[in-house]
Amino acid sequence: MEGVTRLVEAAIGDELLDEFGLMLDGWSDASEHYVAVFAWYEPDGVAKTGLLSMAPIINEPEEDLSARTHRDVLAGMLEHDFRKQASRDHDASSIGRLRKPSS
Numbered sequence: 001m002e003g004v005t006r007l008v009e010a011a012i013g014d015e016l017l018d019e020f021g022l023m024l025d026g027w028s029d030a031s032e033h034y035v036a037v038f039a040w041y042e043p044d045g046v047a048k049t050g051l052l053s054m055a056p057i058i059n060e061p062e063e064d065l066s067a068r069t070h071r072d073v074l075a076g077m078l079e080h081d082f083r084k085q086a087s088r089d090h091d092a093s094s095i096g097r098l099r100k101p102s103s
Contacts, residue, residue: 012050017041023049024070026057033057033065037077053077 020041027034036054040047055073063069 012039012052015043015050017043022052022074024074035070035073037074 016039020039023038023040025036025038033056034054035057037052038049039052040049042048053073057069057073058064063072
C-alpha cells in the first residue's frame, strides 16, 4: 500500500503547475471531525483540483476546532514535498509554502 501512496504522490506532484492555490473542506461524521486539503490549479485555463490530504482534525485531547488546530494541520501537511509552491494570493502566513526540491 505504501508503494501505491508514493506513486500517487509522484503523479500529483508531476501534474501540479508551478504555483497553485489551496482549498479546505471540513465535515463531521458522528463525533469525528475531518479536513481535506485540495490543490487548485488551471492548466490550459481549465480549473482542476487534486486531493493533497484528508484526515481527522482532532487527534489529541488538547486539540479543538479552532483556527490554531487547522493551521497546525496545514503546517504538517505542507511539510510534504510536492515539488511546487502554493499560491500566495491568500493568507500566506497561515498557508505557508511548499518546499521546492534542491537542485
